[in-house]
Amino acid sequence: MENNYIYGKNPIFEVLSKNPKRVNKIYIQKGFFYDKRLKNIVDLARDNKIIVQEASLQKFAEFFEPNVNFQGIIASISPVEYIELEDFLEIEKEGYKKLIILDGISDPHNFGAIIRTAAAAGFDGVLISNHRSCPITPTVEKISSGAINHIPIIKTTSLSASIETLKKHDFWVIATQMQAKDNYYEIDYTDMNFAVVMGSEGSGISKTILNKADFTIKMESNFESLNVSAATAVIAYEALRQIRVKEKIALRK
Amino acid sequence: MENNYIYGKNPIFEVLSKNPKRVNKIYIQKGFFYDKRLKNIVDLARDNKIIVQEASLQKFAEFFEPNVNFQGIIASISPVEYIELEDFLEIEKEGYKKLIILDGISDPHNFGAIIRTAAAAGFDGVLISNHRSCPITPTVEKISSGAINHIPIIKTTSLSASIETLKKHDFWVIATQMQAKDNYYEIDYTDMNFAVVMGSEGSGISKTILNKADFTIKMESNFESLNVSAATAVIAYEALRQIRVKEKIALRK
Numbered sequence: 001m002e003n004n005y006i007y008g009k010n011p012i013f014e015v016l017s018k019n020p021k022r023v024n025k026i027y028i029q030k031g032f033f034y035d036k037r038l039k040n041i042v043d044l045a046r047d048n049k050i051i052v053q054e055a056s057l058q059k060f061a062e063f064f065e066p067n068v069n070f071q072g073i074i075a076s077i078s079p080v081e082y083i084e085l086e087d088f089l090e091i092e093k094e095g096y097k098k099l100i101i102l103d104g105i106s107d108p109h110n111f112g113a114i115i116r117t118a119a120a121a122g123f124d125g126v127l128i129s130n131h132r133s134c135p136i137t138p139t140v141e142k143i144s145s146g147a148i149n150h151i152p153i154i155k156t157t158s159l160s161a162s163i164e165t166l167k168k169h170d171f172w173v174i175a176t177q178m179q180a181k182d183n184y185y186e187i188d189y190t191d192m193n194f195a196v197v198m199g200s201e202g203s204g205i206s207k208t209i210l211n212k213a214d215f216t217i218k219m220e221s222n223f224e225s226l227n228v229s230a231a232t233a234v235i236a237y238e239a240l241r242q243i244r245v246k247e248k249i250a251l252r253k
Numbered sequence: 254m255e256n257n258y259i260y261g262k263n264p265i266f267e268v269l270s271k272n273p274k275r276v277n278k279i280y281i282q283k284g285f286f287y288d289k290r291l292k293n294i295v296d297l298a299r300d301n302k303i304i305v306q307e308a309s310l311q312k313f314a315e316f317f318e319p320n321v322n323f324q325g326i327i328a329s330i331s332p333v334e335y336i337e338l339e340d341f342l343e344i345e346k347e348g349y350k351k352l353i354i355l356d357g358i359s360d361p362h363n364f365g366a367i368i369r370t371a372a373a374a375g376f377d378g379v380l381i382s383n384h385r386s387c388p389i390t391p392t393v394e395k396i397s398s399g400a401i402n403h404i405p406i407i408k409t410t411s412l413s414a415s416i417e418t419l420k421k422h423d424f425w426v427i428a429t430q431m432q433a434k435d436n437y438y439e440i441d442y443t444d445m446n447f448a449v450v451m452g453s454e455g456s457g458i459s460k461t462i463l464n465k466a467d468f469t470i471k472m473e474s475n476f477e478s479l480n481v482s483a484a485t486a487v488i489a490y491e492a493l494r495q496i497r498v499k500e501k502i503a504l505r506k
Binding site (some may be wrong): 013109113116118151185219222224225226227229230231234237240245 | 364
């Protein structure tokens with residue numbers, strides 16, 4: 001059972017006002033009276049584009065021991081802090097930045113595995129949207145093997161707007177697509193800031209995002225499609241391979 | 254709950270005599286009287302190097318509905334048939350064969366993911382040992398996304414002996430090792446039959462196997478080690494990339 005839940009009006013109001021990015025989702029007990037305090041919480045959540053959902057008391061009891069005084073509200077909380085894209089862009093770095101963007105990855109195992117791989121391959125961040133995406137849950141934390149504390153996770157309310165911002169900051173956007181002309185190893189990752197967009201196995205990358213991509217790349221598969229976390233590993237390490245090979249050649253000169 | 258279990262002396266004797274490779278493990282109820290039939294089963298299992306373990310009736314009840322007449326024995330059965338290395342070697346193929354060898358991968362998620370990736374990357378088989386390895390369970394089948402029916406899974410009683418056999422049949426054996434001199438992309442996968450040995454995240458590849466390897470390769474990681482299924486994806490696709498690039502160059506000539 002995921003255990004990063006908090007309950008009660010005061011604790012939830014606190015985290016919402018001080019650290020809204022850590023709140024994944026809010027559940028309000030069905031039929032509960034909306035007093036002023038509860039209304040304030042719901043407004044604050046909506047201002048921060050956090051999903052608010054009604055749930056039965058039975059559902060609440062799944063998350064906690066019986067006899068807890070929920071005060072009609074529970075919230076799912078991320079164990080780590082997300083960062084803003086603007087703050088990510090201000091992080092100083094020698095050389096180019098490498099980013100993974102996840103469009104609608106809802107499976108916590110895949111999400112955790114991708115965070116671990118991105119950190120291993122020396123990527124600078126993972127960007128997710130707060131719609132259609134798996135938030136950071138204890139499962140994600142566990143599967144990432146602690147890597148969520150070593151690589152910035154950027155959460156955005158609009159993937160589309162974030163991609164525009166990235167492009168204005170000299171990032172090239174690469175989207176994976178089965179019908180692409182180029183193979184993932186046929187583009188040069190060594191000479192630019194770049195962001196690779198990975199879509200869900202079910203529905204792929206949304207059209208709006210695909211239309212904004214500077215490059216599309218494909219991957220061969222002899223049996224159905226590759227799992228999204230395996231595909232991310234292959235692309236991330238191909239980029240790293242190209243960078244290392246180029247550095248070695250530069251050293252020889 | 255894994256549900257590929259059968260119980261009773263007759264059904265288990267049947268599958269053991271006709272299809273021993275499908276039997277992952279046998280459990281005998283603690284304190285149960287070993288009659289002739291039960292003794293025959295245990296002998297047959299040991300002849301086939303299948304692990305026989307005592308377990309409490311309580312353990313039995315975890316696998317089945319209550320009130321089942323176990324007759325003192327249950328067996329875990331693979332949903333697919335494994336093949337013999339000798340049969341794998343006789344499969345005819347134009348060009349070189351590519352194989353993944355797993356040394357002590359006990360996590361069913363990793364095992365399933367590796368089978369799926371191996372099939373996607375056009376590998377010809379996955380070889381496992383029946384010691385220290387995860388057998389094919391329903392979880393493995395599910396995570397492999399059905400790929401276990403599309404790529405031969407070879408089961409051996411001795412990894413070491415199988416590697417000797419492979420080498421006699423013109424296979425080059427490549428082992429992953431943190432201290433290796435070459436990076437995984439610095440060897441040429443295009444000109445040989447090869448088998449890549451992947452070890453468990455905990456203990457790596459056993460020394461006996463490492464000593465038999467023709468090449469050792471390493472992978473860069475900026476955060477702990479890469480997950481074994483991600484590492485397998487990266488290496489398998491690097492081999493495929495080299496093969497495709499070479500084919501493209503050959504076509505141009």
